[in-house]
Amino acid sequence: MKGNGLPRAEVPAAFDAGAAAYDRLVGLNPGYHRDLRLSARRLLSGGGMRILDAGCGTGASTAALLTVAPDAQVTAIDASGAMLARARGKSWPSTVEFRHTPVEELSGVAGPFDAVLAAYLLRNVDDPDATLRTLRGLLRPGGTLALHEYSVRDSRRARWVWNAVCGAIVIPLGRVTTGDATLYRHLRRSVLAFDGVADLCDRLSRAGFTDVRTGTMPGWSRGIVHTVLGTAP
Numbered sequence: 001m002k003g004n005g006l007p008r009a010e011v012p013a014a015f016d017a018g019a020a021a022y023d024r025l026v027g028l029n030p031g032y033h034r035d036l037r038l039s040a041r042r043l044l045s046g047g048g049m050r051i052l053d054a055g056c057g058t059g060a061s062t063a064a065l066l067t068v069a070p071d072a073q074v075t076a077i078d079a080s081g082a083m084l085a086r087a088r089g090k091s092w093p094s095t096v097e098f099r100h101t102p103v104e105e106l107s108g109v110a111g112p113f114d115a116v117l118a119a120y121l122l123r124n125v126d127d128p129d130a131t132l133r134t135l136r137g138l139l140r141p142g143g144t145l146a147l148h149e150y151s152v153r154d155s156r157r158a159r160w161v162w163n164a165v166c167g168a169i170v171i172p173l174g175r176v177t178t179g180d181a182t183l184y185r186h187l188r189r190s191v192l193a194f195d196g197v198a199d200l201c202d203r204l205s206r207a208g209f210t211d212v213r214t215g216t217m218p219g220w221s222r223g224i225v226h227t228v229l230g231t232a233p
Helices: 008-027 032-043 060-068 081-088 128-138 156-178 182-193 197-206
Strands: 050-054 073-078 096-100 113-119 139-150 210-216 225-231
Touching: 008 032, 008 081, 008 156, 032 060, 032 113, 032 139, 032 225, 050 060, 050 128, 060 073, 060 113, 073 081, 081 096, 113 128, 128 139, 128 197, 139 197, 156 182, 197 210, 197 225
Parallel strands: 050 073, 050 113, 073 096, 113 139
Antiparallel strands: 139 225, 210 225
């Protein structure tokens, strides 16, 4: 294991192992689904759109997108087959399709999209800059990317809260629920090692995005979970 979490090649398997309990665990976080819906509102203006949900997991981000744009055509992808199976087992409109592919390959996925949501994805890839360039290439001119992500490096308070929540709640609960805390230790370490918001904005600019802007969340995740938006030129 690397100091910043699992190597990329091991991340899908860790999510596979945690898939059965994932929805139950994130449901215990009072802000999890609310925060995803807020990022979806920041990304979308509503109406019929073609959207890529990159790193959809068990479909929470997909559901958030549909609360804002219920008529959208959504292509949802994930590298974890078990997480994707959980997503596919839920009820969805015919305008939603799921594809089992890592963002580095994008098998069977082609743009242009009007919008891309990447929730909790970027810190789990080996080359974030290449991933951002790939996502920009899938957007139509004027299309928008939203990263929904933990970022605590710029704030001492945020790091303290994150460590406290992980140490006292997330990791012990993950261990009790699944019998293996690997995924949740990875979560803690990968977030601590990930970009601060300022560096994340710089990444988007270097990848060619314009009008880069950010917003954080209410409640306990204020200053911890953020939306970072950029526009494809």
